[in-house]
Amino acid sequence: MKNAVVAKRYAEALYSVAGKGGQADSVEQELAGILDVFKSHPELTNILEHPGISIDAKKKQVTELFKGRVSDLVLNFLNLLFDSRRQDALTDVYTAFVELSDAAKGRIKGEVESAVPLSDEELNELKSKLGANGQQVEFTTKVNPDLIGGLRVRIGDRVLDYSVSSQLNRFRQTLKY
Incomplete structure (x- = not known):
């Protein structure tokens, strides 16, 4: 801006x-x-x-x-x-x-990255789990094969990274020590 x-x-x-x-x-x-x-x-x-x-x-x-x-x-x-x-x-x-x-309406916008396209059922389940305190969650979806599997969810400045690639990177980091 x-x-x-x-x-x-x-x-x-x-x-x-x-x-x-x-x-x-x-x-x-x-x-x-x-x-x-x-x-x-x-x-x-x-x-x-x-x-x-x-x-x-x-x-x-x-x-x-x-x-x-x-x-x-x-x-x-x-x-x-x-x-x-x-x-x-x-x-x-x-x-x-x-x-x-x-x-004002209690809406939260976020982005979901996944290795494969998510079904409507999976998105609705994700919305219900992340929509706490009566807030309504709206997601834009993006397919990123580099994640290998799992999800990366961005809501505001929070990132929830449950992707296989990030787990492998963390594991790789622990092996270095």
């Missing part, structure tokens, strides 16, 4: 307003949609971040592009970002907004 502190402040302000209006979920979806538009049209991003184009012209372009497609709250927020010359922080604001939303 370029400026995580600034992005977090904007996200907190937006989440506060959206939460009071019961719009947090829709705002999250609208921000994701806006970012998808920017990703699929990089020339638009270049125009909106170009220093030679006036802020008013950028705001007019954004309003024309998204009016009727997103809520007034999100459109006003985008204009606020432009007024503050923080339009380049939109991706970071979205990431911070999603983190706030997840925390």
Whole structure:
């Protein structure tokens, strides 16, 4: 993140307003949609971040592009970002907004690496075992044959490594002494 502190402040302000209006979920979806538009049209991003184009012209372009497609709250927020010359922080604001939303709903996001693809049943069992204290766990999965067998689970800054390759490495280390 370029400026995580600034992005977090904007996200907190937006989440506060959206939460009071019961719009947090829709705002999250609208921000994701806006970012998808920017990703699929990089020339638009270049125009909106170009220093030679006036802020008013950028705001007019954004309003024309998204009016009727997103809520007034999100459109006003985008204009606020432009007024503050923080339009380049939109991706970071979205990431911070999603983190706030997840925390409020008791959701935890993680990543599961396995040597072979996991079945839905195995993933559900893993979610139920790791979802303590009423928290809901959502995983992205990744297949990594280098693990040989077992799993490596990342949740936040915690890593649970139950892979065969790491066990072999630990065993190799004990044999060195």
